[in-house]
Amino acid sequence: MKNNLKIARIKADLTQQRLAEVVGITRQTVSLIEKGKYNPSLKLCLQLCYAVNRKLDEIFWINEEDFK
Numbered sequence: 001m002k003n004n005l006k007i008a009r010i011k012a013d014l015t016q017q018r019l020a021e022v023v024g025i026t027r028q029t030v031s032l033i034e035k036g037k038y039n040p041s042l043k044l045c046l047q048l049c050y051a052v053n054r055k056l057d058e059i060f061w062i063n064e065e066d067f068k
Contacts, residue, residue: 002066004059006034008052023047 009019009030016030023044032038033048040048045060052059 001036001039001060001062003033003036004054005030005048005052008054008059009034012052014052019048019051022051 009016012019014022016034017027020027020030024047025044029038029040033040045056049056049059
């Protein structure tokens, strides 16, 4: 899934390791999410959004044309 987590994380001045610690996952999981190779649960999406102080649709929104 395409997302803007990496941009939001950098703007929040967080490393992958620190973000992982804040939400209780591994750094590798953060990396996979940023690359779009892991689809997090809604709960994890919200935790990540709270950690970087962004709204869900700013980071994880998928437009209809992305499904085609």
